[in-house]
Amino acid sequence: GRRSDVDLTKHSLGNVIKKAKELEMQAKENGYSIIFVDDINFPNVSFTRLQYVKMLEHLDNDMPRDDLTQEDTVITEEDFVNWFNFEKKGELTEWLYIAVDNDGLPIAMTETRIRRSTPHMAYVGDTGVLREHRGKKLGLTLKYLMLQRLLSDPISKDRVKTWITFNAKSNKHMIAVNDELGYVQSSLEHVYEFPIENLEKYFKN
Numbered sequence: 380g381r382r383s384d385v386d387l388t389k390h391s392l393g394n395v396i397k398k399a400k401e402l403e404m405q406a407k408e409n410g411y412s413i414i415f416v417d418d419i420n421f422p423n424v425s426f427t428r429l430q431y432v433k434m435l436e437h438l439d440n441d442m443p444r445d446d447l448t449q450e451d452t453v454i455t456e457e458d459f460v461n462w463f464n465f466e467k468k469g470e471l472t473e474w475l476y477i478a479v480d481n482d483g484l485p486i487a488m489t490e491t492r493i494r495r496s497t498p499h500m501a502y503v504g505d506t507g508v509l510r511e512h513r514g515k516k517l518g519l520t521l522k523y524l525m526l527q528r529l530l531s532d533p534i535s536k537d538r539v540k541t542w543i544t545f546n547a548k549s550n551k552h553m554i555a556v557n558d559e560l561g562y563v564q565s566s567l568e569h570v571y572e573f574p575i576e577n578l579e580k581y582f583k584n
Contacts, residue, residue, distance in 0.1 A: 380568035381554065385542045385561045392530045399527045402520035406478065409515050411486070413524060416475040419463045425483030432459045434485045438507035443547040447572055470495035472534055476521040478508070486512045489521040491542070493535060501529060503544035506553065519556045526560060 403413055414424060421428045436454040463473065471494055478487035490504030508517045529535045529542060544562065546553050 380570065381546045381548050381564055382566045382568065383544055383546070383554075383557055383562040383564045385557075385563070387526075387529060387540055387542055389561060390526065390530060392527070395523065395527050395530055399520075399523040402516060402523050406515070406517060406520050410481050411478045411512075411515075411517065413520065414477050414479060415524075415528075416477060417473060419460060419473070424477075425479060426485050428459070429456045431477070431485050431488075432456050434488070434509065435459070435505070435507075437509065438488075438505065441510060442507065443549045447570065474525065474528060476524050478512075478517050478521060480512070487517045487521060489518070489525055491525050491529070493539060498538050499540045501535065501539045501542045503542070506544075506556075513552075518553065519559065522556060522560055 406413060416424065419428065421431065432454055436452055439452045439454070471492055474491045474493075476489050477485050480486045487508040489506040492502045492504055493500075494502075506518055506522060526542070529539055542562075544557055545568075546557065548567070
């Protein structure tokens with residue numbers, strides 16, 4: 380896994396606004412609309428929270444796994460709410476930018492979290508685009524809009540200095556998006572896997 384950070388103090392809000400507006404206009408020309416959500420009740424949107432959760436589940440199961448073996452993720456609406464409520468105990472700010480297609484359904488998202496305990500840092504949760512909608516710079520669009528908010532919202536403006544993300548090392552497309560946003564690799568995480576049968580033998584011995 381690749382951890383990378385971007386120094387927000389090196390970004391010009393004016394330049395980010397210009398780029399975000401350009402990308403959002405391009406998304407609209409391609410038939411998409413972008414919405415901002417900071418309430419897990421999902422008020423005033425064209426889709427249900429369950430539809431959003433099912434998109435998350437699909438995205439999670441389509442992300443690069445490199446050489447790891449794992450079962451597909453199953454996410455229920457209850458799981459999503461419980462996770463959010465658990466995080467809220469840590470006084471969490473949760474921001475989502477979501478791309479919606481012509482049918483009003485969610486097809487892409489990016490998420491950023493800011494915790495009161497570490498107000499100088501923001502963390503990317505997930506960013507993903509459904510496979511059939513890729514190649515239209517939607518991931519970059521969503522992340523530029525999030526960057527604009529980080530630089531301008533009273534919650535984060537002049538407070539959050541570092542925006543942190545993690546990617547599979549093989550996820551070249553998202554790494555390219557992050558590189559364009561100014562991310563720099565800060566560390567690599569190595570994960571090792573071996574069959575459960577070997578683990579059972581180890582403990583028997």
